[in-house]
Amino acid sequence: MKRKMVKKRRGVRPAKGEAVDLPAHDNETPVGLDLNAGSGVLGTLSREMRTPLNTIIGFSEMMDREILGPMTHPQYREYARDIYRCGQTLLGLLNELLEAKRLETFASGDDDGADNIVELAPDMVCVCHEECITRINPAGAAMVGLPSDTLLGRPFVDLLLPESRALLGEKGVHGLCEHDQRISLVLQGLSGRRVEVELAAGRLQDGSRTGVLIVARDVTDRNTRMKEVVDREEYLRGVMAAVSDGIVTFNEHGVIETANPAAERIFAYAEEDVLGKSIDALIPELRFSGQVGTGLIFSLCDGLVIIPAQWVETQGKRSEGKKFPLEFSISSFHLRDRTHYICVSRNIAMRKQNEDKLRFLATRDPLTHLPNRYMFEERLHQAIVRAKDQNENIAVMFIDLDNFKNINDAMGHSTGDAVLRLAAERLLSCVDAEDTVARLSGDEFTVILKGVRDEQHTAAIAEKMLETLSLAFHVKNREVFTSGSIGIILCPPKTYTAEEMVKNVYSASHYAKKCGRNNYQFYNASLSMDALRRMAVENGLRKALGNGELELLYQPKVKMGSFEIIGAEALVRWTSSELGSVSPVEFIPVAEQSGLIIPIGDWILETACRQAKHWYDQGRHDVHVAVNLSAVQFRERDLAGRVMQVLSSVGLPPGCLDLELTESMLVDDAEETVAALNRLKKIGVTLSIDDFGTGYSSLSYLTRFPLDALKVDRAFVTGLPDDGDAVTMAKAIVSMAQNLGFKVVAEGIETERQNAFLHALGSDIGQGFLYSRPLPLSAFMALLKNGRPLFRNSPADTLRPRGGPADEIGPHA
Template sequence: MLEYQAILENAWVGILFTRNQRVLHCNPRCSEIFGWPHGELVGQHGSVFYLSQEDYANVGRAASPVLARGEPFDQELPMRRKDGSTVFCHVRAKAINPHDTTAGTIWIAEDIGERRRAEAELQSLLLRQEAILENASVGILFTRNGVIVHCNPRMEQIYGWPSGSLIGRTSDVFFRDAADRQAFAERVAPLLSRGELVDIEWRNVRRDGSPLWSRILAKAITPADGSQGAIWISEDITERKAVEERLALSQRLLEQRVQERTAELEKAHQQLDAMIQCAPLAIYTRDTRNIVTSWNPAAERMFGWSAAEIVGRQIPSVPPDQLQNHEQLLRRVLGGETIMRTEVVRQRRDGRRIYLDMTLAPMRDRAGCITGYLTIAADISERKEAEQRIEFLAYHDVLTGLPNRLLLRDRVDRALTHAERHGQRLALLFMDLDNFKQVNDTLGHDTGDQLLQAVTQRIQQCLRETDTLSRQGGDEFVILLRDLADEQAAVPVLDKLLAQMQRPFLLDGHELTTSVSIGVALYPEDGRSFDVLMKKADMAMYQAKENGRATYHFFNETMSHRASEHLALRNGLRRALDAGEFELHYQPQVELASGRVIGAEALLRWNAPGEGLIMPGRFIPVAEESGLIVPIGEWVLMEACRQARAWQQAGLAEVCVAVNLSAVQFRRGNVEQSVLRALEATGLPPHALELELTESLMIQNVEQVLATVRRLKLLGVKLSIDDFGTGYSSLSYLKRFDVDKLKIDQSFVRDLASDPDDAAIVRAIVQMARSLNLKTIAEGVETEDMRHMLRVFQCDEAQGYLFARPLPADEFARFLSAQQAR
């Protein structure tokens, strides 16, 4: 019994006895495997060894029938240590008495964690080796007794065989014929039998018979036993061999060329001399005493002295103010330095100064001693003049010669520093010619340029020498008035400017009258920097224009508030689209003959946080000016189409949704693609979408607009002219643009019942539309009298508060549903 106890206590596997699902006894190895202090496991429930109660139950269900039959239970599974960590074990169990379960069970547990890790590493190694073999960039195959037993995909690719088709074939398939195969065997067999590495290049064949060059590496698996086979590695070197052949050919050609080149050198020497004589650059040489030793024709033309006059003499071409620089260059080049492309000033025989781009290089004899120097010179006088002109233009306006914005900024900054130091004021005047665009459009840009030049002269007559006049571009000028005692000191200059500009200009036989609007910003009251003063003078100028033009206006803070509000709207619009702050309201459009709702105009509203609904009249101009109308317009188009399709899918009567297109949106955006995207994305039938265009849009860039309108019509959408009669109404564009409907502006409809002129205009529009087979719709209909008169005039459709205000989408759906029910 003591011997069994010793075996139990020293066994390398864990051994425990259980009875009634509790540990009766276990050896030290068992406690060690499961991380329990020896002795603590006794009395523990059998579930402490399992990761979960479910695992414990599963093992019980599996083991019970096996143990009941008196058979051993054997399983590998993850089990639980006392600290909760997992240990993989091989568990074997057997009932002590299968007929009496109360007798208990003996369990043997073996920690197989290391074995499982070793198996996993082996599997990983095999997978990596397989991956290397299958993905190798070279072909690899194994042969046994001359038969292919395995090869990788690259080997099949190189030799043009389908996947798996090489297995079982002999290596004869890689050779042209039996003789070729025999020759190869004679080369490699001795090496393989000695266990040496074969490394050979051979001309093999592909499956289709086409030749290829291969580099073949091979080694016997067991040199003493040829039946064990060999491993072969093959690389396609066809391209490399072709390159080598080309290189060999190139080598032969090079040797031939060297021989030819040697013969050409003498000829090249003669050509070089000819080139020097014909070169456009002055090329001449001098000795160490500065005596000219050669002088080409270009040097004769550049300096004015012939070779006969100057060879053997020093060149008297260095101006007195350039002597020091010349002597410095001379010391450097005679000291052995090559001076590349230095710019110098020289003078011709006639005394005219010229700019030269000059390169100087020392000349040496066979012993390496400096004997003189070579000069190559190009006349860059024209380039230098151009550079000076460019430098001038960088700071001046091309047309008038006035300082541009860059130079103005520099002068204002200097004037501000001076004014601050001496406690003085200065004024910045922002001037804009009134109606200058009309002159350009009517008389052409040449006349417009002449007017700007004449205006420049007039303004300069009103200014002091210390003042600065700058042109900012177009018809905008800025004046800097320095050294002002107070703001009233600028008034006489402003009055004089207005008076001068009101005098007519006589240009090319045309008597032109113009005026200026001037905004004034003062330092230090309105700002202490160029940018701030410019911004405020610009605001004041626009206020002068709003005040009737031909006047001036000093900046005040009210303008700043309006500008800030404008900026806030612009910034808010950028955020609104991303934040989903826009919404559409829909105003019903009614068929007058039947009273049936046949359409809805989509009207944009901005539900701004903290402000509520902002109407379009306040933010649309800002959106158009900033270009944000393009993405906003695309959103409106997409949302209107989506909503119209949703109404259809909800079973409501089909209505045509009308969407306004801004002229800015039409010019800057790709309207055709936006419409197509909206229709495709929402599934709305094209005939259920109406695009409202303004009259002004139809007369700008007519051909481009016409082409776009025609493509929109091809999509199947409807087109209408919005606010008809308020713009440049023309029968010709109605005929060419193939619109479907005219929308009579509410300014004519509003007083329809009380103003005979408005009634006559509306009647004429309706009659003209009917003659052109166009429908008409009146907007702003608010009374029964208006509706009655429109029906008498045979107007087709109407919209306005008489029928309904613009409604949110859900309210419009209820309105439409109620109308259907009647």
């Protein structure tokens, strides 16, 4: 009987005894064809099919490479690739059909030439009868690592691993013929080596016997490589899925080819919806602005050229049309003569929010949300530039809330903060939207007024501010009152720099405070001179102690009845190496404001006590030394400890020291004042109120203060005994002091009549130029050594300084 061999068509089961499924190339599908017509027919058919197939393959390849023009939709390219693959499959199939005839001949053993070809074939070719191997080529034997003759007669199933034997089922090797396509099996090689194969089988009719022709190809290496490729692809897909940045690839025409999950989330697209869209659907402002070589140049609508791999900020667009802040970069790569572009993108909405918060914190006052100093200075520079460009005026105001510290101290910082917030709102209500109200620090505000007409226009705004600031602030069901001191500088174009304006307006504000608070003052050049002078004084004071420029003078205190010296007031004088002689009236306030009064005050206290020890050691135990304390010193927590330490170090008895305080120092926090005075009294020093009658203390507190003496201010002494008001005040003060058990010290006495009148009223001690001017230590010691009473035996004119009484005015004067 003539043997037949027919290739199976995919999906069609072959008739019994006619099908052998031969190995085909990858991605090929076998086609049924009767091979009995002979290789001549197949050869003719092959030649007739090759020419159109090559034409189709070439045309599809040109389409895939876009040689004939661009393909804007990615599916079109896939169609071209499918055509190319199918053409290649058909060519391979024709080649395989020609080989099938030779295999049939090999199976029958009738053709020595075909037998030689199969013997040299790289694939296993095996014939089985009754489940056993009756013929196998060397390549098949090599796959399992055994000689061909040892395999003859062995069941084919012995070559399979257990998991592959199950595929044969009860029909054995004949069951392999029932598979429409190649099947994957694993052979068991020598020493347990696994050999992965793709196997095809067909029935072979040889007379009365039915055999099975098996063709198997070793695909172990191929499968290993494919698995590596698959693993790598899965790895890359995992990386792309895990990356938080959106990654989109697109072609030269801007058509999106791939998008990772992050991009789908960022732009709210499903993968199937975004593929094929233009990239500008995601980034509307992206433009193609040119080409360099094979690469494109990208830019934004505003003309910004995008440098490859450089991050750019713009607006992204989600699928529903909503825009959001986007950061992206574009790079490219070349593959198969084509350029692909990668767009890496990030949704930076959260980052922008955080940047806005940081920018707000950097440029805004956290309490009032007004611009802070940094933003104020920036806006002031901008306002000056605008004023110059538009030839208009601007005004700058510096506003300082009056006595704000008292609010914080008495009611707490939460109340103070509430007042600051309300004050900010009131100031904002007084200006236009384009003006700036800023908070520099503490209770200091600044305002920039744009386009003001003149001084009257600016003054009207300042008056409105003063009025609104003077109204009650309602905080925690309480009414809180304050006011403002406003400095103003009006700046025509090209007049001042920003730094000069800030410096000058601060001087004007400082002057407004000196003028009584709750008022406004315009800057003038003399204020700058005052500010420069104050700076020079402060700088000089910082070097005065180290340079030995300070000196103490002593003005005697005398008993008004006997004119005997019973004490002296220590008065500081400063002769600067740069400024010359500086009055205490000028440098003491600067020292207090700058904090320098603490080291200066310590020096005065220690020096006065040490020098007083000189006359104490000479037997003048009855002569006390008086030292003025500043308000800053009095608020020091360890004042009593410092006084005790100085007295102990110089060896002066506490009873020889008299501390003088102004009455304005005693009205703040009366309870703490009483406690501080009691601590000083426990040391043993005496306490006096200096310049009594010029302050605003409550007389009820005097009964609680452990004081020893009141000093009647020279303002009430000057008009005595002719000024009726001065007489009335002097009588009242002396009478009150006597009733409270205080000694009375009258200062500023310059005439015998003043001395006689005050002594007659009951004043105990006198001090002034009638008795002596302030003297250096040596001159004062000479007076003490002389031992004679002052005034009676020495004409006053010989003791009075040429400069008049001004030398003893002011604190520590």
